[in-house]
Each structure stands twice: as structure tokens, then as C-alpha cells.
Amino acid sequence: MPPKPKPVMLDVDGVEVKMSSPDKIYFPELGDDGGRKADLVDYYRTMAVTGPLLTAIAGRPTFLQRFPDGVEGEQIYQKHLPKYHPEHVQSTRIVFPSKRSGDAFCPRIAADVVWAANLGTFTFHTWPTVDPDNDHPEQLRIDLDPPDGKSFDDVRRVALDLVKPFLEEIGMTGFVKTSGSRGVHVFVPIRPEWDFIATRRTVIALGRELERREPKAVTTSWWKEERGDRIFIDYNQNARDRSMASPYSARKSARARVSTPVTWEELVDIDPEDLTIATVPALVERRGDPWADIADHRSGLEKLLEMVERDEADGLGDMVYPPNYPKMPGEPPRVPPSKMVAEHWDEDGNRIEPS
Incomplete structure (x- = not known):
């Protein structure tokens, strides 16, 4: 040896x-x-x-x-x-x-x-x-997760045509990066004045609004059986203890792809296959870091919180948490719709045990 x-x-x-x-x-x-x-x-x-x-x-x-x-x-x-x-x-x-x-x-x-x-x-x-x-988070994280059969081009379009314009409408700044695979991540800097419950609910409200605008393209449904071929806005990435690949992190991929910050202009025609540990350092050296000033663009959540209240008034409350989380106040039943029997659950989403 x-x-x-x-x-x-x-x-x-x-x-x-x-x-x-x-x-x-x-x-x-x-x-x-x-x-x-x-x-x-x-x-x-x-x-x-x-x-x-x-x-x-x-x-x-x-x-x-x-x-x-x-x-x-x-x-x-x-x-x-x-x-x-x-x-x-x-x-x-x-x-x-x-x-x-x-x-x-x-x-x-x-x-x-x-x-x-x-x-x-x-x-x-x-x-x-x-x-x-x-x-108290100082970022909202919008994870655009494509289903099988959808390409990076499909996710790119949602980011450019839906996410970016909506954030601009409500006075927030989104910083975009490739996921290192077919997805796109948008991080939104905020003032650290709200807890994880509030920040997660605002991303749910944001996702629901995008779903209203283009219901055939995006979904906020946690249950895969309801998503179809739509791109999932993974709101639970904003729950406590959930983390996301950092900017400039390498990913598990044969080519050593990198989750790479890009400008919104670069996102138009960037190929994530070209962003690897071999190429990203030269890219940054040539044009700098597009996320360098992210901390200077923090905003408040007031407009999104108004949307949370509007949804609540319309009967759209909280959504389910990941399976390893304790039951949360206001959370609906954590069971796929196809397996849900209404009489087994009370109005607060708690399972009713048979007597």
C-alpha cells in the first residue's frame, strides 16, 4: 500500500x-x-x-x-x-x-x-x-423549484416576468442567482424586525399573488399531487432552521456547478452549465460581485404584511410546514388532499382521534 x-x-x-x-x-x-x-x-x-x-x-x-x-x-x-x-x-x-x-x-x-x-x-x-x-431574518428567500420536465428557461422566465416586476411594484429589491441546477433563487434583503413566522407568511402572500397573476405557470402548493407541471414557490425555505445554498457555493454535480449570483440582465441569457468552480472566479474578477451591496437595499415588510391580512380576510390562512416541524398555530392539516377525510380534522387542523 x-x-x-x-x-x-x-x-x-x-x-x-x-x-x-x-x-x-x-x-x-x-x-x-x-x-x-x-x-x-x-x-x-x-x-x-x-x-x-x-x-x-x-x-x-x-x-x-x-x-x-x-x-x-x-x-x-x-x-x-x-x-x-x-x-x-x-x-x-x-x-x-x-x-x-x-x-x-x-x-x-x-x-x-x-x-x-x-x-x-x-x-x-x-x-x-x-x-x-x-x-429575526434579514432576507426573504424566493426559491423557484421546477418540476420534472421543466427547464432552466422556464424558471428563468418566471423570475424575469413575474418575480422581478412584482418586487419592483412593492418597492423591494431582489438579488438573483442560479441554484446550481435548473432552479433560480431570489434573495430579498429586509430589515431584521420580524420573526420567522412573519417572514414565512409574507413569502406565502407573495407566492399567492404570483399564482393569481399566472396560475398555469406557478404554484404555492406544498403537495406534489396538486402542482402538475407548474414551478413551485417553496415558501417553507423561509421557516426556522431551513437554509439555502449560499451564493458562490459549489453544488453536487458532475461539472462542479456553482450557485452563482448574476445580474438581472445576465439572467436573460446565462447558461448555468457554464458556471463552475473553474469559471466563476474569472467572471467575478472581470465584472465584480453583483451582490456586493445587498445589505444596502433592505426594505420593510409592510406591503407584504398587508397582503397577508387581505388573504386572511379572504379565507387564505397559513400553509403546511415541513413534516419534521411541530404542529404550528393556524396551520392546516398536514396531510395530502387526496388522503384527507374532513371529519377526521377539527377547524384548527388538529386530528380528531376516534373515540
Whole structure:
């Protein structure tokens, strides 16, 4: 058996970080030509040291989606900061829907990002909050999720023709990025004055309005049996403990695609297949980071909250939470419509046990 290769010590903006097994193949389709662990670590080192990645994730509770054996290996989804970590790596306290608390990874400096990349982290999944206040989001997150059979072009059209104009109508600024697959993510900076209950409800109201405007194109239905071939606005990405791939995160893909911030003008003809760990650094160097000033565009939720009240008055209340959440006040029955028997549920959505 050949000897195990010695770790490489990297200087990351003045902090020494160890990289083990640099030649391990993470992306077999790329092989030695851009598909090694060293290539992923170098990508994160570049994006963190030059700034755009840290602008997006610094100070946020961050979950690590790790593939220590590469894209074809098993996934580790890590919500808690590992017990053993360098002194420069910090955590932030978070409270889960169960009311239990934990300590999540909270990157501050470039070395933190490279340390996580050495663990096999492909994707940094961030909360919409900033330490130490992890109870009040400062972003709304609009996740446009295509069903099978729909392409990136279909999602792109919804983002450009529905989401962007609506946000402009209500005086909010959306920042758009590719998901790293066929989806599109729009992050909307807000003032951190509302809790997760309120921010989630405003995204439900936003989604319902878009659904009214083009009911054949988009849906807010949590149940797949009701969605058909419509693009789903995943409002539950705004629930407590839900996180989304950060800007500039690599995704689990054979080509090492990246969830990449773009301008709205670039979204018109961008090809997400071209946005990879090999190409994104040069793109940012050439035209800068389109999300660099996102924190300068925070707005309030007043207009969306008015829409929440209007929907309530029209009989449109809350919608279901993900299955691992406790039953929430005002939540409808958490059961697919095709399996729902009305007499088994009370008016508050609680199951009536047979006597």
C-alpha cells in the first residue's frame, strides 16, 4: 500500500490551514483536470480571500453539505459545528423548531471557509440571519423549484416576468442567482424586525399573488399531487432552521456547478452549465460581485404584511410546514388532499382521534 500523502499547509490570508489528500478525485467527470479536492479547496480559497463569498456568508449560521469521498460518495449534512476545530473557527447559537438549541458553524474569515472545504464541504447552506440575532431574518428567500420536465428557461422566465416586476411594484429589491441546477433563487434583503413566522407568511402572500397573476405557470402548493407541471414557490425555505445554498457555493454535480449570483440582465441569457468552480472566479474578477451591496437595499415588510391580512380576510390562512416541524398555530392539516377525510380534522387542523 502506498504511503498516505502528507497534508499540504496553505497560507489563507495569513492563517495556516491544512489540506489533506489534495489529489483525491471529487469530480470524476473532470478527473485530474479540475476535478481534484485541491481544485475545490483552491476555488473556495480564491472566493473567500477575494471577498464575495464572505460577503454572502460571514456571520451567518451555516450548515455544511459534505462529500468527503467526492460527488459520487455519501453525503454528510452537518448542522452542528464539529467538536474538534481550529481556534479561529467560531460558532453561533441557534434554536431549532423543537426549541432545542445548538451551535452552528459561523464563518468569519477566509481560513474558516478553507477549513470547511478541507472537510469535503461542497455547499455552504446559510440561514437568513446574522449572529448574534438568529431570531429575526434579514432576507426573504424566493426559491423557484421546477418540476420534472421543466427547464432552466422556464424558471428563468418566471423570475424575469413575474418575480422581478412584482418586487419592483412593492418597492423591494431582489438579488438573483442560479441554484446550481435548473432552479433560480431570489434573495430579498429586509430589515431584521420580524420573526420567522412573519417572514414565512409574507413569502406565502407573495407566492399567492404570483399564482393569481399566472396560475398555469406557478404554484404555492406544498403537495406534489396538486402542482402538475407548474414551478413551485417553496415558501417553507423561509421557516426556522431551513437554509439555502449560499451564493458562490459549489453544488453536487458532475461539472462542479456553482450557485452563482448574476445580474438581472445576465439572467436573460446565462447558461448555468457554464458556471463552475473553474469559471466563476474569472467572471467575478472581470465584472465584480453583483451582490456586493445587498445589505444596502433592505426594505420593510409592510406591503407584504398587508397582503397577508387581505388573504386572511379572504379565507387564505397559513400553509403546511415541513413534516419534521411541530404542529404550528393556524396551520392546516398536514396531510395530502387526496388522503384527507374532513371529519377526521377539527377547524384548527388538529386530528380528531376516534373515540
